Amino acid sequence: MIQITINPRSPIPIYEQIKERLRLLLLAGTLAPGDQLPSVRQLAVQLTVNPNTVAKVYRELEQEGLLANHPGKGCFAAAPPGGRRRDERRTLIRNEARALAEKARAVGLSAAELIAIIQEESHE
């Protein structure tokens, strides 16, 4: 079962929350190329969301080349279209890093201390 949680208090529309989470799972390789995704109906039931919302997410991720829809068989994680995913992965982490850097500044940690923490966590 795919781990997705929706935050109803968030101003981010539910479809974007689901889309970003799936994008993360696909780019990180948690969903590897060829892995089958739950059907629109299954994921909608799991998350108690409107099936149209899930269908919209799948359509958009398919347009981005992250998913391949095989009518009659289901939806699958797509093979990476040459090199593009590395850029996207960097962008994804860069966005997280920016938020993390702001937080570190807010609590008074230096950039060196932040990097040290990231290194510790990476070597676990």
Place this chain on the structure above:
Amino acid sequence: MSDPAITIDRLRYAYRPGRPVLRDLSLAVPAGAVMGFLGPNGAGKTTLMHLLNGFMPPDAGAVQVLGRAPWRERVAVQRRLAFVPEHPPAYPWLTVAAFLAFYHRVCPGWDEAAVQRRLDEAAIPMDQPCGALSRGQQGLVSLAVALGRPAEVLLLDDPTLGLDVLARRRLYTAVVEELAARAVTILFATHLPAEVEGVLTHAAFVAGGRIVTAGAMDDLKGEAAAAGRSAALEDIALHHWGGDHAA
């Protein structure tokens, strides 16, 4: 843009003269929408549901379901509308099987297999009198009956009232599966907005017999966020009800 599935125009209704429950209530439910209908107790939600069913005529104003007036064209409207009442009307002495047999006879397009599958999944005993079922089981029988035919409009009047978490989950699953299977417009009154807000495309907030605010979920959330408020549907509702209704 197609016509709304439900149109309510300056609707007024009072059970007792001078004590109106609904005052000039206007609302349009777009075809294919799943509209949450939120209001404090006594806001008139059930009264509106009954008027949409054609159980009684409006005092003033107009109600249309799929372009027809439910009171004057009750048979035509009932054929295309399904209703899950707040209190299951199941005759307590009828067994579940006899209750279903009745609907099977009177409802065109009745899908016996689908109804049976839902009741089996919830382990509803067919040979028991409806009155012997738990509140949750009665609610699931009501829902299975409502979904037993391909109605174009589904009215849910706080169907989770008194249901435990498992029965609620079964109910939501049935609604989501119905939405995945076919085009249906739903008006969903609920006192648990946090549990269903992902299913909703629209929401309407009612207080004092009037619609306070109604709109698409993304717009309502966007407005709340832009004003620095929580975008949770429950918080948006509390904000719009305001003052005395916020309890």
